[in-house]
Amino acid sequence: MSAVGLGRAAGNVWVALLIGALAAGCTSAGRAHDKGGRVARPASAGQPRSAKQALAEEAARVVREYWRARNLAYSALETGPLRGFEDQAAALLSQADVDNRLANGLPPDPSSNTSLRDLRTYFTRPDRFPRLLLAAVTAASDDVEPQVYLLIFTRATPQAPWKLSWQARYADNTELPSVAVDGDGFAVPLTPARQRATLLADAAEVGRRLQEYRERAAAAATPPRSSFFADTQDTYGWAKGLQDEIRGGRVIGVEERVVARPPGLPGYALATRDGALVMVTVGEETVRDYRASPFQQDPNQINYDRRVSPGTYRTIVIDALATFAVDVPAAASHGRAVVVGSSWQVTKVTAAP
Amino acid sequence: MSLDPRLRRAAVLLLVCPLLALGACTAGQRQASYPIGQDQAVAVVRSYAAAWAQVVSRQDLEALRRIQTGAALAASTGEIQAREGTGEAAPAAPTASEIEVLVPPSGSRRSPARFLALVTWSSPEAYPDREALEFQRAGPDGPWQVETRARLIANTPLPAVAADGDGRARTVDASKLRFSGRQVVEALGGYYSDEGDGEDAVASLADRLVAPGPFTSGLVKRRKQSNDSFQIQRQYRYRPGTYRTPAYRLRQGGGLMLVSLSGTRRMFPKDPNVVPGVQQDASRQGLGGLVPPGQYTSLTFHTTVMLAVEVPPAKSRGQLRVVGIREVDVSIEQGPP
Numbered sequence: 152m153s154a155v156g157l158g159r160a161a162g163n164v165w166v167a168l169l170i171g172a173l174a175a176g177c178t179s180a181g182r183a184h185d186k187g188g189r190v191a192r193p194a195s196a197g198q199p200r201s202a203k204q205a206l207a208e209e210a211a212r213v214v215r216e217y218w219r220a221r222n223l224a225y226s227a228l229e230t231g232p233l234r235g236f237e238d239q240a241a242a243l244l245s246q247a248d249v250d251n252r253l254a255n256g257l258p259p260d261p262s263s264n265t266s267l268r269d270l271r272t273y274f275t276r277p278d279r280f281p282r283l284l285l286a287a288v289t290a291a292s293d294d295v296e297p298q299v300y301l302l303i304f305t306r307a308t309p310q311a312p313w314k315l316s317w318q319a320r321y322a323d324n325t326e327l328p329s330v331a332v333d334g335d336g337f338a339v340p341l342t343p344a345r346q347r348a349t350l351l352a353d354a355a356e357v358g359r360r361l362q363e364y365r366e367r368a369a370a371a372a373t374p375p376r377s378s379f380f381a382d383t384q385d386t387y388g389w390a391k392g393l394q395d396e397i398r399g400g401r402v403i404g405v406e407e408r409v410v411a412r413p414p415g416l417p418g419y420a421l422a423t424r425d426g427a428l429v430m431v432t433v434g435e436e437t438v439r440d441y442r443a444s445p446f447q448q449d450p451n452q453i454n455y456d457r458r459v460s461p462g463t464y465r466t467i468v469i470d471a472l473a474t475f476a477v478d479v480p481a482a483a484s485h486g487r488a489v490v491v492g493s494s495w496q497v498t499k500v501t502a503a504p
Numbered sequence: 505m506s507l508d509p510r511l512r513r514a515a516v517l518l519l520v521c522p523l524l525a526l527g528a529c530t531a532g533q534r535q536a537s538y539p540i541g542q543d544q545a546v547a548v549v550r551s552y553a554a555a556w557a558q559v560v561s562r563q564d565l566e567a568l569r570r571i572q573t574g575a576a577l578a579a580s581t582g583e584i585q586a587r588e589g590t591g592e593a594a595p596a597a598p599t600a601s602e603i604e605v606l607v608p609p610s611g612s613r614r615s616p617a618r619f620l621a622l623v624t625w626s627s628p629e630a631y632p633d634r635e636a637l638e639f640q641r642a643g644p645d646g647p648w649q650v651e652t653r654a655r656l657i658a659n660t661p662l663p664a665v666a667a668d669g670d671g672r673a674r675t676v677d678a679s680k681l682r683f684s685g686r687q688v689v690e691a692l693g694g695y696y697s698d699e700g701d702g703e704d705a706v707a708s709l710a711d712r713l714v715a716p717g718p719f720t721s722g723l724v725k726r727r728k729q730s731n732d733s734f735q736i737q738r739q740y741r742y743r744p745g746t747y748r749t750p751a752y753r754l755r756q757g758g759g760l761m762l763v764s765l766s767g768t769r770r771m772f773p774k775d776p777n778v779v780p781g782v783q784q785d786a787s788r789q790g791l792g793g794l795v796p797p798g799q800y801t802s803l804t805f806h807t808t809v810m811l812a813v814e815v816p817p818a819k820s821r822g823q824l825r826v827v828g829i830r831e832v833d834v835s836i837e838q839g840p841p
């Protein structure tokens with residue numbers, strides 16, 4: 152695509168944003184420009200504050216307050232500040248990141264202290280619970296490349312606080328998903344039944360297929376091409392990397408396999424113009440069998456993750472949790488599902504003689 | 505003597521600058537002009553992209569030599585050789601999903617045979633990646649080849665190069681910029697180098713000349729964090745490489761330069777009593793395919809660094825902003841086993 156094409160894409164996004172902003176189900180704030188047309192607009196001044204504006208302000212406040220707590224927690228390597236702000240997959244990912252760093256004496260990641268440069272929110276109707284709030288944020292600081300995250304906040308009851316339940320890092324240099332809004336401008340959540348009726352697959356099925364793909368990739372001789380998922384970094388690219396790792400392991404006498412361990416966490420789906428943005432969480436174990444010679448963890452625990460005590464082992468098991476954002480086409484579509492973002496953390500490392 | 509390098513480099517940075525700015529020196533060899541139109545430039549980039557896809561997916565060094573030269577060729581050769589060394593599968597062929605060309609005015613006596621392309625690469629195995637490519641042509645009958653390729657900061661607007669009424673990229677002479685090409689590579693070489701004896705002042709000066717950013721302060725902090733956290737230490741040294749002026753004029757003032765550095769990264773254990781050496785196992789996955797299996801008291805990687813740098817206007821107090829970078833290992837030097 153040429154610069155003209157880029158400009159056209161930006162124009163389309165601007166029109167979409169204008170409609171969305173008028174409907175108030177989608178709001179944005181931040182700098183008035185971004186790459187590839189991820190355009191943000193300041194709130195209009197001098198107009199009466201409507202109920203919808205109040206909801207938009209509430210959404211922005213929820214996200215910003217969470218981000219402040221996140222920066223504090225990640226910088227201090229202490230999840231205390233996130234207590235009350237997270238649950239489900241989001242809480243497990245944060246805990247795992249902190250645990251990994253503390254166990255291995257690693258400093259906070261430089262990206263742990265970022266400000267929100269761009270913020271777009273989409274929220275479901277305020278009178279129907281659980282409420283969902285999807286935020287697409289661009290986090291940046293002087294020291295890190297801007298990173299785009301999708302965040303799902305949930306509010307179970309009118310009395311319950313908003314909590315971040317799910318999050319994933321969004322693909323770089325990629326347009327955001329085109330989240331659809333209803334006639335009143337609210338994002339449209341899809342129940343599992345509605346997902347099954349309108350989409351290629353529901354969230355549970357998408358998660359199951361992802362796990363199956365990953366297990367198959369670990370067992371195959373070449374990276375499998377999926378008939379369900381398009382080839383992207385999080386599917387074909389991941390499989391290729393895994394197979395390089397497995398091949399390298401074999402050179403030194405290590406066999407590696409991946410076993411699905413579904414975490415039983417809920418998925419989410421919001422309607423888009425041509426399907427839905429489906430957000431799932433998967434779990435898995437990577438088992439490394441040291442067949443040629445046992446693995447030696449040295450007394451200083453330099454060789455490997457420090458959750459493995461000094462000693463000699465034949466098997467190491469790495470538990471991990473991963474979230475995926477998947478663009479799932481409508482049931483009638485001939486397209487494939489596209490994984491557009493992911494986050495991944497090791498949650499446990501164990502070793503056996 | 506410890507003061508010599510400091511004096512020498514400070515002199516380059518502070519005293520020689522006015523001479524450079526006045527045009528007493530020019531950067532590199534000035535080339536004759538071989539004008540190219542916008543459409544032709546897009547065709548050149550498309551042709552390059554098709555050939556590059558073949559080079560990447562087939563690890564074809566011969567084809568690579570036809571489409572790249574200079575720092576880009578050295579770096580891409582190093583990348584392919586390293587991948588071959590590990591036995592990793594070749595990457596899938598990337599495609600140029602977006603192309604923007606910035607061609608200096610045709611017939612301009614000041615414009616050498618080169619143009620800039622900003623390309624978004626798509627691939628079935630990686631998120632889209634954006635790159636600044638500088639094409640050059642050595643003579644009227646020679647091929648267009650990529651001389652510099654730098655990965656641009658993700659999720660950020662592309663460098664805003666100014667264009668004239670015909671859509672041609674405007675250029676700006678070094679005399680209109682705060683730093684000449686020579687100063688840019690000197691400053692960046694000093695900035696990225698770890699401080700050594702007697703070089704603190706130069707490093708401090710370089711720090712003031714270079715703006716914070718993911719490819720500057722972020723990179724240096726991550727390196728320091730790594731040395732603080734791990735037993736294997738990495739020590740970096742850089743020397744000025746290639747640069748050319750004029751630069752591509754930026755809409756907000758200043759210019760965009762594509763430059764290169766030559767670097768070394770020496771790896772060694774912090775405490776040999778704790779970790780006796782730098783270890784590479786038979787899979788070669790730890791240190792990459794250029795390093796044969798074994799244990800080394802130290803290893804030195806020679807690298808090529810290509811950078812896209814925004815240079816502030818002459819009368820401003822602005823700093824250098826690195827908006828694109830690619831550093832690649834091109835060879836290694838082994839310490840005693």
